[in-house]
Amino acid sequence: MSPSPSDTGHPADxxxxxxxxxxxxxxxxxxxxxxxxDFYRVRWEYEPTTFPIExxxxxxxxxxxxxxxxxxxxxxYIELTTMSQKLVTKKNRKVRRLKxxxxxxxxxxxxxxxxxxxLQRFGLAVEEQPQxxxxxxxxxxxxxxxx
Amino acid sequence: MASPPLPESCDAVLLSEERIRERVTELGxxxxxxxxxxxxxxxxxxxxxxxxxxDLARATDVPLQLDFMAVSPYAPGRGGVVRVTKxxxxxxxxxxxxxxEDVIDTGLTVNYVLSLLRARRPRSLEVCAxxxxxxxxxxxxxxAHRGFRIPDRFVVGYGLDLKxxxxxxxxxxxxxxxxxxxx
Numbered sequence: 001m002s003p004s005p006s007d008t009g010h011p012a013d014x015x016x017x018x019x020x021x022x023x024x025x026x027x028x029x030x031x032x033x034x035x036x037x038d039f040y041r042v043r044w045e046y047e048p049t050t051f052p053i054e055x056x057x058x059x060x061x062x063x064x065x066x067x068x069x070x071x072x073x074x075x076x077y078i079e080l081t082t083m084s085q086k087l088v089t090k091k092n093r094k095v096r097r098l099k100x101x102x103x104x105x106x107x108x109x110x111x112x113x114x115x116x117x118x119l120q121r122f123g124l125a126v127e128e129q130p131q132x133x134x135x136x137x138x139x140x141x142x143x144x145x146x147x
Numbered sequence: 148m149a150s151p152p153l154p155e156s157c158d159a160v161l162l163s164e165e166r167i168r169e170r171v172t173e174l175g176x177x178x179x180x181x182x183x184x185x186x187x188x189x190x191x192x193x194x195x196x197x198x199x200x201x202d203l204a205r206a207t208d209v210p211l212q213l214d215f216m217a218v219s220p221y222a223p224g225r226g227g228v229v230r231v232t233k234x235x236x237x238x239x240x241x242x243x244x245x246x247x248e249d250v251i252d253t254g255l256t257v258n259y260v261l262s263l264l265r266a267r268r269p270r271s272l273e274v275c276a277x278x279x280x281x282x283x284x285x286x287x288x289x290x291a292h293r294g295f296r297i298p299d300r301f302v303v304g305y306g307l308d309l310k311x312x313x314x315x316x317x318x319x320x321x322x323x324x325x326x327x328x329x330x
Contacts, residue, residue, distance in 0.1 A: 032223060035221070035223065036221055036255070037255075038228065039221045039227065039228055039229050040228075040229055040255040040256070040258070040259050041228055041229065041259060042255060042258075042285075042286070071285065074285060074286055074287060076285060078285065108283060108284070108285060110283060113324075114283050114299075116327060117301045117327065118252075118253065118283075120301065120309065120327055121252070121301075122220055122221045124221075124223065
């Protein structure tokens with residue numbers, strides 16, 4: 001059973017900014033993550049691979065998982081889970097299953113607190129998003145820049 | 148002289164002044180051994196690595212030079228890529244270079260800086276990091292000399308900051324979760 005590339009993958013141009021334009025990110029924090037990767041000139045693909053993780057008795061895929069980013073230079077998948085911690089149990093279960101089925105796949109999960117700390121290391125304040133728009137945290141709009 | 152009290156925004160001292168001093172002395176001894184008979188360039192990226200660099204240099208007993216780089220911070224929504232805002236003053240071609248880092252977290256910054264330094268063809272290039280927070284590592288950075296592996300906490304002090312503050316604490320402290328402002 002092999003994972004399949006989805007049609008939403010967009011490899012970033014290593015040398016130019018603006019690779020995020022034209023991609024319909026599922027959550028604002030994913031766009032910020034893509035911008036950060038662009039900033040550090042790290043090539044990325046958005047949801048390029050769908051991993052089947054559960055099948056019915058006839059062998060039909062009934063559950064799959066598409067990590068948010070793949071970084072070909074580091075051969076690592078990144079999953080951003082910026083919703084509140086209590087809502088991540090389902091996602092954790094999927095990641096655990098993926099690791100069981102595909103032990104050679106490297107995947108890192110960034111929880112809301114990890115993403116918040118990363119942004120705050122850049123000197124950026126963050127604000128909570130209402131659940132109706134996906135929850136999680138995004139950069140505060142009126143934030144001035146620090147180092 | 149007693150260490151300053153823990154700021155209200157911190158919940159614990161993770162690495163005491165004494166523990167840091169002992170470890171930096173050990174790291175300096177390791178560099179002295181590894182680079183015996185060579186002249187060393189210690190390079191750091193401003194500003195977080197400055198205090199570690201200053202102490203490490205004084206714990207290292209080989210001829211050495213210090214040099215500094217600075218890179219632009221990520222600015223949301225502005226696009227663009229990381230830029231060198233202060234370049235090295237000296238040529239490092241054929242030099243033995245050690246990149247001195249305060250903390251390696253995702254590894255993205257170090258990975259980028261290493262690529263810049265490698266392109267200048269030093270004779271050797273190694274990383275010496277005081278703190279290695281590898282739980283969320285993205286870029287696989289080779290660390291030749293490591294001070295401490297630390298847990299997945301936001302830390303300040305000994306050069307590390309939150310919005311420019313706490314760099315002058317002589318110890319490394321963990322920040323309280325509620326001090327990480329969320330509006």
